[in-house]
Every structure is written in structure tokens, then in C-alpha cells.
Amino acid sequence: MAAHKPVEWVQAVITRFDEQLPIKVGHQNTHTKVSTEHNKECLINISKYKFSLVISGLTTILKNVNNMRIFGDASEKNLYLSQLIILDTLEKCLAGQSKDCLRLDETMLVKQLLPEICHFIHTYREGHQHAAELRASASAVLFSLSCNNFNAVFSRISTRLQELTVCSEDNVDVHDIELMQYINVDCSKLKRLLQETVLKFRALKKPAQLAVINSLEKAFWNWVENYPDEFTMLYQRPQADMAEAAEKLFDLVDSFAESAKRKAAVWPLQIILLILCPEITHTISKDTVEDSKANKKLFLDSLRKALAGQGGSKQLMESAAIACVKLCKASTYINWEDHSTIFLLVQSIVMDLKALLFNPAKPFWRGTGSQNADVELMMDCFVSCFRINPHNNQHFKVCLAASSPSTFHFVLVNSLHRIITNSDLDWWPKIDAVYCYSGELRFMFSDTLNRVIQGVGTHAPLRMTPVRGQKHVSLLYYTKHAKS
Numbered sequence: 421m422a423a424h425k426p427v428e429w430v431q432a433v434i435t436r437f438d439e440q441l442p443i444k445v446g447h448q449n450t451h452t453k454v455s456t457e458h459n460k461e462c463l464i465n466i467s468k469y470k471f472s473l474v475i476s477g478l479t480t481i482l483k484n485v486n487n488m489r490i491f492g493d494a495s496e497k498n499l500y501l502s503q504l505i506i507l508d509t510l511e512k513c514l515a516g517q518s519k520d521c522l523r524l525d526e527t528m529l530v531k532q533l534l535p536e537i538c539h540f541i542h543t544y545r546e547g548h549q550h551a552a553e554l555r556a557s558a559s560a561v562l563f564s565l566s567c568n569n570f571n572a573v574f575s576r577i578s579t580r581l582q583e584l585t586v587c588s589e590d591n592v593d594v595h596d597i598e599l600m601q602y603i604n605v606d607c608s609k610l611k612r613l614l615q616e617t618v619l620k621f622r623a624l625k626k627p628a629q630l631a632v633i634n635s636l637e638k639a640f641w642n643w644v645e646n647y648p649d650e651f652t653m654l655y656q657r658p659q660a661d662m663a664e665a666a667e668k669l670f671d672l673v674d675s676f677a678e679s680a681k682r683k684a685a686v687w688p689l690q691i692i693l694l695i696l697c698p699e700i701t702h703t704i705s706k707d708t709v710e711d712s713k714a715n716k717k718l719f720l721d722s723l724r725k726a727l728a729g730q731g732g733s734k735q736l737m738e739s740a741a742i743a744c745v746k747l748c749k750a751s752t753y754i755n756w757e758d759h760s761t762i763f764l765l766v767q768s769i770v771m772d773l774k775a776l777l778f779n780p781a782k783p784f785w786r787g788t789g790s791q792n793a794d795v796e797l798m799m800d801c802f803v804s805c806f807r808i809n810p811h812n813n814q815h816f817k818v819c820l821a822a823s824s825p826s827t828f829h830f831v832l833v834n835s836l837h838r839i840i841t842n843s844d845l846d847w848w849p850k851i852d853a854v855y856c857y858s859g860e861l862r863f864m865f866s867d868t869l870n871r872v873i874q875g876v877g878t879h880a881p882l883r884m885t886p887v888r889g890q891k892h893v894s895l896l897y898y899t900k901h902a903k904s
Contacts, residue, residue, distance in 0.1 A: 434477035585623035594631035601638030684739035
């Protein structure tokens with residue numbers, strides 16, 4: 421049958437996949453889970469040869485499942501599980517799409533799928549049990565889709581930007597702009613996003629401008645983390661057109677930042693835009709600079725002052741901390757042998773940065789609801805400082821101290837896990853630099869375990885808190901709750 425009627429055979433597999441989803445069969449037992457996984461693997465393999473047929477079938481299934489009316493907790497759970505299965509299958513099929521066989525019908529299918537995926541990302545429900553997992557899965561689909569179909573996604577972003585340049589309403593829909601942060605971008609694609617933003621930024625309303633600022637920053641990290649060699653090369657052979665777009669956008673954003681609140685919102689992107697201009701970063705390190713570069717030098721001076729607590733605003737100090745962590749992190753992707761000025765800039769801020777983030781007497785805290793983001797920031801700083809100089813470890817000792825807050829212990833262990841599992845670049849130091857602290861680490865684990873078992877003191881029961889991007893938790897993380 422497969423040899424003589426391939427379309428019918430593929431359709432039969434798609435139908436079987438659909439019929440065995442949790443929303444159709446109800447609670448899954450071991451047998452149905454294995455069967456669902458088998459159907460999924462079949463479709464992924466078939467998609468390498470019948471890409472359009474498989475993607476079309478999965479898109480139809482996703483639409484139908486999304487439109488189903490459900491009642492009760494069990495049905496809602498089965499719906500979300502089914503959506504996750506479909507999204508994961510789509511992501512793997514798209515990741516395996518051949519770059520050599522892009523045809524018009526495949527492009528049309530992508531255009532049919534894209535609105536469905538965007539719907540998942542846009543209708544994210546904060547606090548829902550499966551919401552974060554669904555959004556992450558949909559984001560992974562969009563990332564894979566954009567690898568070979570970037571123009572389709574870029575067109576949607578560009579069209580929305582154009583619409584918003586002539587929109588007079590203050591409350592605008594910025595969801596399509598936010599797609600920037602989920603797509604696969606290499607150097608040339610990031611450049612296109614920057615150039616498009618430069619053309620339209622000034623005409624946008626404030627909410628759209630803020631959405632662009634936030635999304636471009638995430639797009640930058642998508643580039644650096646997925647194409648680190650390209651970023652490293654930027655500091656060996658600077659690109660004039662990239663620097664031109666980044667400088668123009670820096671100036672536009674600088675004009676936008678007319679208040680302390682706006683400065684706090686844009687500083688993290690501004691440091692990234694400067695990082696994209698190696699020659700300008702070198703120029704403004706001198707005592708005297710030309711007028712067109714004076715605002716960049718003033719920005720760095722303001723950043724240093726705010727980080728040291730001299731900016732007159734807690735909000736600016738917090739934004740300076742975020743920007744400086746991003747500077748440190750970006751510098752680790754540049755080879756020390758390139759002798760970049762960026763390393764001098766890092767050295768000028770790193771002591772104040774560690775003093776702010778790793779102060780056990782006054783832990784860094786941006787307010788209610790910020791705990792996960794604060795921990796992530798501390799981890800980025802810890803890992804970056806290790807990669808910059810693994811032997812300058814005062815913050816390591818602070819995190820290891822028994823008297824330090826439990827958050828510091830959590831940051832330490834998860835940072836070490838990240839150092840071990842993510843060592844992509846040749847010049848990043850290995851974990852053996854901290855082997856000498858193995859005894860203290862064992863003691864910290866033992867002490868934490870004893871607190872869990874005994875439940876002593878003012879600590880509430882310990883809870884597991886996963887860190888974004890990790891599939892397990894390295895340390896039991898406990899938080900102190902005020903007794904009512």
C-alpha cells in the first residue's frame with residue numbers, strides 16, 4: 421500500500437495520530453502513551469519525504485483541537501496534553517525540513533500554520549497550570565518554522581510595524597511585534613530586524629516602542645546563543661552596516677528615554693546596541709569624543725553611576741544591574757585574544773555589579789513577583805564572572821557561606837550546573853577550577869538536607885523550584901515565609 425498509494429498511507433497515519441490523542445481517547449494508560457509516541461515518530465520520519473502532507477494534516481488537527489468545546493478538569497487537561505503533543509510533533513517535523521526543497525506549496529502551508537502558532541503565544545494565560553508549557557512549546561515551533569521560512573514571519577512583523585506607524589490609538593496590539601523574540605535569527609536576519617526598526621521606530625506609539633525594545637533584546641540573545649561564532653567574528657571583522665543600524669537605533673532609543681522610567685526601560689537594549697558597534701565602543705573609551713558619539717559616552721557614565729547607587733533612583737540602579745550583566749555575558753562570547761575594549765568596560769563595572777547582586781546583608785530584590793527573574797539575573801552574573809575570571813571568586817565564597825540566604829545557595833548550585841552542561845566555546849574555563857570547594861559544597865548539601873528532614877526554625881516546608889531552561893533542580897530551594 422505504501423508503495424502504490426503513498427498519499428492514502430500518510431493520511432492513514434495522520435488519522436491514527438489524531439484518533440489516539442488524549443482529547444479523543446480520554447485518560448492515557450501505558451499502552452496508549454506508547455502508541456501515541458509511535459505515531460508521533462512515524463509522522464516525524466514521514467515528514468522528511470512528505471513534508472507538505474504531514475504539516476497540512478497536523479495544522480488541521482491543531483485547528484480542530486483548538487476549536488473543541490470542553491467541560492470539566494479532566495477534559496481540559498486532556499486538551500492541553502493533546503495540544504502539547506501536536507506542537508511537539510510539529511516542532512520536530514519543521515526542524516527536519518530540508519533546506520533544499522522549499523516549494524511554493526510548503527510556503528503556503530507555513531502561512532496557514534503561522535496564525536495557529538501565534539494564537540498560542542498571544543493568548544498565553546498567566547498562572548494556568550499548563551500555560552507556560554504550552555507557550556514554550558509553541559515558541560519552539562515558531563523557532564523551527566522561522567529557520568527555513570524567515571521571510572513569512574518577518575513579513576508578519578514588518579506588516580504590523582507598518583500598521584502601527586499610522587495608528588492613532590494608544591492601546592495597540594503588539595503581539596506580532598513580540599514574535600521577534602521567538603524566531604531564529606542569524607547575523608543577516610538580526611540586521612534586517614534592526615534596519616526595519618530604525619525605519620519605523622519614531623512613528624510608533626509608546627507601547628509599540630517598548631514592545632520593540634524588549635523583543636529586539638531577546639532576538640539578540642537568540643542570535644548570540646545559536647550562532648556564537650558569528651558574534652565572535654563580529655569582533656574580529658566589524659560589520660559597518662550592522663554598526664550603522666545599531667547606532668541609528670541607539671540614537672532613536674536615546675531620544676525616547678527622556679525620563680528616569682524610560683531610561684530604565686531602554687538601558688538593557690542600549691548596552692546591546694553598543695556591543696554591536698565594536699569600533700564605537702573603542703572610540704568612546706577615550707577622554708575626548710566627537711559630538712555624534714557623546715551620547716554613547718554619557719550613557720556609559722550614567723550606567724556606572726547608577727550601578728554604584730549614585731543615579732538617584734532605585735529603578736535606574738536595577739536597570740543598570742541588568743544592563744551590566746548583559747554586558748558581562750556578551751563579553752564571554754568574545755575571545756580574549758581579540759583584545760577588545762569591551763573587556764576594559766567590563767572590568768570597570770564588575771566589582772560594583774557583584775557588590776550589588778551578591779550582598780547577603782541586603783539581597784537584590786526588585787519587588788513582588790520578581791524572584792525568578794532576580795535569581796536568573798544572579799545566575800547569569802555568576803556564570804559570566806566565572807567565564808571572565810574563574811579565580812576571582814569572592815562572590816563564589818559569599819554564595820557558599822552557611823550564613824548566606826538560601827537563594828544564594830540555589831544560585832550557586834544551578835550556576836555550577838550551567839557551567840558544566842554548557843561549555844560551547846573553547847576559551848570558557850572548565851568546572852575543575854572549583855574542585856577545591858567540593859568539601860564546602862558537600863557540607864552545604866548536607867545542611868540543606870538536614871533542614872528539610874528536621875523542618876527546624878522559621879522555614880516553611882521546602883519546595884522544588886525549577887530554573888528556566890533546566891529539566892531538573894540541582895538543589896532543594898527553600899524560602900522563608902513570614903508567619904501570620
